[in-house]
Amino acid sequence: MTDTPLAPGSTIGILGGGQLGRMLALAAARLGLKCHVYDPAADCPAAQVADRHTAAPYDDAAALEAFGRAVDVITYEFENIPTAALDLLGGLAPIRPGRRALEVSQDRMTEKDFLSGLGLATAPYADIPDLAALEAALARTGTPAILKTRRFGYDGKGQVRIKDASEAAAAFAALKGAPAILEGFVDFSCEISVIGARATDGAVACFDPGENVHRDGILHTTTVPAKIPPRLRTDAVLLAGRILSALDYVGVMGVELFVTASGLVVNEIAPRVHNSGHWTQTGCAICQFEQHVRAVAGWPLGRAERHSDVEMLNLIGDDVERIAEFAADGATAIHLYGKAEARPGRKMGHVNRILLPGS
Amino acid sequence: MTDTPLAPGSTIGILGGGQLGRMLALAAARLGLKCHVYDPAADCPAAQVADRHTAAPYDDAAALEAFGRAVDVITYEFENIPTAALDLLGGLAPIRPGRRALEVSQDRMTEKDFLSGLGLATAPYADIPDLAALEAALARTGTPAILKTRRFGYDGKGQVRIKDASEAAAAFAALKGAPAILEGFVDFSCEISVIGARATDGAVACFDPGENVHRDGILHTTTVPAKIPPRLRTDAVLLAGRILSALDYVGVMGVELFVTASGLVVNEIAPRVHNSGHWTQTGCAICQFEQHVRAVAGWPLGRAERHSDVEMLNLIGDDVERIAEFAADGATAIHLYGKAEARPGRKMGHVNRILLPGS
Numbered sequence: 266m267t268d269t270p271l272a273p274g275s276t277i278g279i280l281g282g283g284q285l286g287r288m289l290a291l292a293a294a295r296l297g298l299k300c301h302v303y304d305p306a307a308d309c310p311a312a313q314v315a316d317r318h319t320a321a322p323y324d325d326a327a328a329l330e331a332f333g334r335a336v337d338v339i340t341y342e343f344e345n346i347p348t349a350a351l352d353l354l355g356g357l358a359p360i361r362p363g364r365r366a367l368e369v370s371q372d373r374m375t376e377k378d379f380l381s382g383l384g385l386a387t388a389p390y391a392d393i394p395d396l397a398a399l400e401a402a403l404a405r406t407g408t409p410a411i412l413k414t415r416r417f418g419y420d421g422k423g424q425v426r427i428k429d430a431s432e433a434a435a436a437f438a439a440l441k442g443a444p445a446i447l448e449g450f451v452d453f454s455c456e457i458s459v460i461g462a463r464a465t466d467g468a469v470a471c472f473d474p475g476e477n478v479h480r481d482g483i484l485h486t487t488t489v490p491a492k493i494p495p496r497l498r499t500d501a502v503l504l505a506g507r508i509l510s511a512l513d514y515v516g517v518m519g520v521e522l523f524v525t526a527s528g529l530v531v532n533e534i535a536p537r538v539h540n541s542g543h544w545t546q547t548g549c550a551i552c553q554f555e556q557h558v559r560a561v562a563g564w565p566l567g568r569a570e571r572h573s574d575v576e577m578l579n580l581i582g583d584d585v586e587r588i589a590e591f592a593a594d595g596a597t598a599i600h601l602y603g604k605a606e607a608r609p610g611r612k613m614g615h616v617n618r619i620l621l622p623g624s
Numbered sequence: 625m626t627d628t629p630l631a632p633g634s635t636i637g638i639l640g641g642g643q644l645g646r647m648l649a650l651a652a653a654r655l656g657l658k659c660h661v662y663d664p665a666a667d668c669p670a671a672q673v674a675d676r677h678t679a680a681p682y683d684d685a686a687a688l689e690a691f692g693r694a695v696d697v698i699t700y701e702f703e704n705i706p707t708a709a710l711d712l713l714g715g716l717a718p719i720r721p722g723r724r725a726l727e728v729s730q731d732r733m734t735e736k737d738f739l740s741g742l743g744l745a746t747a748p749y750a751d752i753p754d755l756a757a758l759e760a761a762l763a764r765t766g767t768p769a770i771l772k773t774r775r776f777g778y779d780g781k782g783q784v785r786i787k788d789a790s791e792a793a794a795a796f797a798a799l800k801g802a803p804a805i806l807e808g809f810v811d812f813s814c815e816i817s818v819i820g821a822r823a824t825d826g827a828v829a830c831f832d833p834g835e836n837v838h839r840d841g842i843l844h845t846t847t848v849p850a851k852i853p854p855r856l857r858t859d860a861v862l863l864a865g866r867i868l869s870a871l872d873y874v875g876v877m878g879v880e881l882f883v884t885a886s887g888l889v890v891n892e893i894a895p896r897v898h899n900s901g902h903w904t905q906t907g908c909a910i911c912q913f914e915q916h917v918r919a920v921a922g923w924p925l926g927r928a929e930r931h932s933d934v935e936m937l938n939l940i941g942d943d944v945e946r947i948a949e950f951a952a953d954g955a956t957a958i959h960l961y962g963k964a965e966a967r968p969g970r971k972m973g974h975v976n977r978i979l980l981p982g983s
Binding site: 270273274291294295296297299313314315388470539547550551559564565566567568570572573585588589591592595596597598599600601602603605612617619 | 629632633646650653654656657658659672673695827829909910914918923924925926927929931932944947951952954955956957958959960961962964973976978
């Protein structure tokens with residue numbers, strides 16, 4: 266539980282062994298740090314490249330304890346880690362980012378209250394414990410609006426769009442009694458995200474904002490630089506820095522922002538490396554994954570300067586069959602996640618295409 | 625034995641598990657390709673990040689055969705692979721780069737004859753089977769000159785510098801009867817190297833020449849761009865392309881060149897990724913390791929454009945203790961090789977420092 270930088274050869278424990286854990290492990294290996302991945306799936310993407318893998322469920326106290334004792338610091342690639350697991354692990358090794366960041370990001374209501382409390386703009390929102398609350402909230406926000414589960418949503422899952430107040434009952438029923446939040450409509454011109462990092466000494470470095478395009482509720486492309494005025498770029502970075510500092514955060518965070526006529530509105534934050542930051546692998550000397558590893562290892566941050574303009578394209582499901590096409594474009598860096606089966610909606614990889622002058 | 629590109633999930637066999645094999649394995653993982661490392665050392669750097677590791681000597685026929693059958697293509701991180709191993713493996717999977725490149729680079733005499741045969745300038749040289757041959761050769765080349773073993777030399781090992789003809793007998797004795805070559809003095813202003821790549825379809829891409837500084841016979845720094853006139857840069861790249869094509873080469877090659885008043889003189893070639901190409905990890909979208917993996921996997925090459933100026937500094941022995949200093953410079957990318965013990969002269973890692981404008 267010290268802020269002494271981890272020595273080369275030390276071990277980072279990663280909760281979750283998907284593609285984010287895999288790319289964290291590859292970055293850690295470059296820095297001479299070992300990784301121990303905890304993920305229930307025997308053939309998870311991160312285990313293929315990590316030094317060690319514990320294949321056990323997140324409620325296996327014995328496995329968690331052995332994992333916690335075997336590592337020097339613990340981080341994670343997803344925010345929905347059961348509280349009981351965190352309670353157990355917290356006594357064994359530092360967890361970075363810390364509990365406050367997880368509390369805030371695990372619950373959309375808590376997150377919105379936290380952001381509002383910092384004076385940051387969010388979509389209008391209301392806690393929805395029952396149908397009456399939903400109807401009252403819709404009367405305030407109007408439609409369209411989105412009803413979301415407070416917890417465990419990602420990539421558009423756990424969300425119902427409400428186009429008209431008459432759909433309230435059906436929408437509420439669709440969430441099957443899960444605690445919910447209503448979010449009002451935000452009239453935005455584009456979505457951007459800032460990938461920010463904060464070190465154990467409080468230093469902050471943010472990558473340039475990227476512009477996101479979603480398709481079927483899943484991130485499709487991130488293009489850097491975002492086509493926004495310099496003033497908004499500054500606003501976005503300052504805003505991310507405020508969030509990081511307020512949470513006494515250690516590690517990389519993704520901050521999704523709507524660009525509106527009246528300025529930036531925070532959509533959501535993710536206490537981890539983020540899909541919209543994958544472009545940094547090709548656009549920056551030190552990518553988001555290495556930046557996160559540096560931060561959680563107690564090392565100084567790298568500079569976040571961008572040396573190249575990049576478009577990141579996610580390869581979802583069958584998109585991965587286009588690899589030959591991407592490989593033939595020599596200015597495109599390919600990242601595949603080692604997943605055997607290309608199911609619809611599954612993130613199989615991504616490509617980072619350098620935007621050459623004139624292209 | 626086909627030129628069909630390897631599909632994601634295929635396995636590349638790597639002979640040798642040092643830092644070059646490690647960085648090849650990390651690059652292959654990014655591309656969704658698996659690696660199987662063959663190296664006698666149980667804790668070799670590449671095994672820490674590869675999918676599989678065979679820890680067996682290079683003369684273990686059963687282990688070699690099992691390895692050859694388990695992989696889709698074979699490559700290597702060092703050129704001194706025993707011929708018997710290559711004979712056995714060649715029947716099981718394609719070896720890339722091929723046998724001709726290994727024959728040429730395993731023997732300094734064969735290499736010099738090959739280069740001369742292409743019309744390329746080399747140091748004056750002579751085969752030295754006995755002391756009389758050495759004395760006769762010294763009479764022609766004058767001193768200083770360098771007596772080298774024809775085979776198995778690296779990082780200045782297996783070399784004796786002869787400052788005066790009177791030292792001939794002592795120098796010859798120092799090589800203990802190993803077949804030798806005398807190389808005459810080349811009056812050069814600097815050493816550069818070109819890291820070139822050739823694909824299975826014959827396409828060639830060369831990275832910008834880097835300027836090398838050695839210390840105690842080991843590469844100390846490579847700085848890109850090399851401070852040489854544009855004409856010489858072009859010459860260097862064309863020359864590398866000729867060598868690659870003449871060998872019907874597949875993969876990445878390092879070509880070390882002396883810059884002299886009368887043009888470029890080839891020092892030596894290495895049929896593999898090369899220490900003087902490590903800067904590409906930070907200076908290019910697709911580094912030499914990914915380029916080599918693409919080539920041996922039958923994929924198209926990436927572009928070799930440089931987006932940033934870089935100085936690569938090798939961390940030899942105790943240099944690795946300076947990690948905190950390098951980490952504190954956010955424009956420096958750190959690469960450590962996972963070696964537990966920092967022995968003198970041992971390559972422990974390297975750092976790539978981006979040369980920012982004005983620095």
